[in-house]
Amino acid sequence: MDAIQRVIDHAERRCKENGSRFTKKRKLALSLLLKSGKALSAYELVEAYKTELGDTMPAMSMYRILEFLMAENLVHRLDLINKYVACEHIKCEHEHAQTQFLICGQCQKVKEVAISAPIMDLLKKNTSDAGFHLASPQLEINCICQDCMSTELRAYSVGRY
Structure with a gap:
């Protein structure tokens, strides 16, 4: 299987x-x-x-x-x-920790990683201190994955940019 x-x-x-x-x-x-x-x-x-x-x-x-x-x-x-x-x-x-998604803006590959409770508490505090309420604790970060970064570096090194 x-x-x-x-x-x-x-x-x-x-x-x-x-x-x-x-x-x-x-x-x-x-x-x-x-x-x-x-x-x-x-x-x-x-x-x-x-x-x-x-x-x-x-x-x-x-x-x-x-x-x-x-x-x-x-x-x-x-x-x-x-x-x-x-x-x-x-x-x-088991119960899952709060999730952070690293999203490659080029190939759409996604990596799901856990956020520790102290970091999540700090984010909530910062949000509250700024006068906002956290509507969704899910964090999504626009990134570039290693594969796409390597491709860009190769293209740059051969003079395509």
Whole structure:
């Protein structure tokens, strides 16, 4: 059994424990996100679904599937780029720390990392001290991944810039 199938099986067990149905289309949407290795929009998922199955799915159906997957903590929505990414901690049984997403602005690769409680407390305090209320503790940071940085450096070194 491959790694993606193990994650899907675990997600299915988790949904069953929560009293939710993990339908074939929901499984496929999560599988497509896991296979992609990067963030995808609902429309990109619709295209991937069509490529994978040779069948069409309305975008609204994909949005409903993504809402379900988010409610089950299997997928995260990234507001910065308006895309979705599979949770990197689906198979974990422990409570998760606050999440920070490092998002490559070029290739859309995403890395999910935990934020320690003291740092999160400081962010909340700074927000409050500035007269604001933290609407969402999810942090998204626009970055450039090492692969894209290496590509840019190679292009620069051969005189393409």
